[in-house]
Amino acid sequence: MDTNPTPGARDHAIRIDYLSGGERFATETFQVSITEHEDVNDVALKLARDSAYCNERVPALSCLFTIQSTDPDGPDGAPPGAGSPLISSVEPFDQAAAKPNTPPVLPQCPKCGDTDITRDASARWDRANQCWSLSAVYDNQTCENCGAEGNDLAIWVSLxxxxxxxxxxxxxxxxxxxxxxxxxxxxxxxxxxxxxxxxxxxxxxxxxxxxxxx
Missing domain, CATH: 1.10.8 (Helicase, Ruva Protein; domain 3)
Known part of the structure; x- marks a missing residue:
């Protein structure tokens, strides 16, 4: 798999939405070139697994993939991007199978014990849906109760x-x-x-x- 255009390969746009308990918290997009020996679904799954957002500490983690061909020479002469995008949902860490009775968790401040923790993020304007869409989540976390902050500040406690x-x-x-x-x-x-x-x-x-x- 190559994220740069490759002669003889088929080009695809892959959007990965990262979900926690069904709620999206981050999105990544990739332009990839798929060779005849590769499966685009496997490539998308590997991109998700290799992402910093695929963290096993995230409760009920899952991903939603939107895969669209952007090849200028589509199959049967079809224009690039023709047809419906392929959408599938997977759990990269297969948490449900590995931990069938895993209780819910929440982030807690190690300084004061409060659970009102926020995390730095950025958003982009979504033209299609006419709303702000979360595009990235950063490492810095802040306790809204005591003001403590830092990368990976929170500890995860069970409910x-x-x-x-x-x-x-x-x-x-x-x-x-x-x-x-x-x-x-x-x-x-x-x-x-x-x-x-x-x-x-x-x-x-x-x-x-x-x-x-x-």
Whole structure:
């Protein structure tokens, strides 16, 4: 595979959208020349696997490929780019197969423990969709709570336990009150944040809801 035009090869444009939990967080585009011994789908997959965006720490990582022929001498005399683009979806790290019960995670600041982490990025105007489209995500991360920043600042923490009832009991254990899991208000408040907060964050959430000083 060659990303520069090659005599006797077929030219393609490959767009790769990187998704986390179905939400796009980065996009890359490539112009490649495919020889007769190569498969364009395999080439696209290798480009994705070699990308910095294909990081196994990204939860529910998947990629969406849009592959379009740009060869000036298309098959059967067809003009370049004729026909519908080939679109397919894959999981480069096959995370679902490797970790069938992997719990959700979220980034956490190692300085203050807060999970309100942002990451530098850039966007380009999408003429077709008439909106700003994320084009790149950079390494620098910032904690919006304490202001700490740096490349790969965040640590990834699990939202375990994955089971809602186990989560309620884990929060109740932290609060040292075994009666809380049976409290309807506790079930409503803490059950609503299951899957979006860590146990420690849920403890703080309960404290805020009941004006309990930290």
């Amino acid at each position: 375990e336990p994955a089971d809602r009832d186990d989560f309620l009991h884990a929060v109740a254990d932290k609060l040292e009150d075994a009666t809380l899991p049976d409290d309807p208000v506790f079930q409503l408040v803490i059950g609503a944040v299951h899957g979006t907060m860590t146990v420690d964050e849920a403890v703080r959430e309960w404290g805020l809801a009941n004006d309990i000083p930290e």
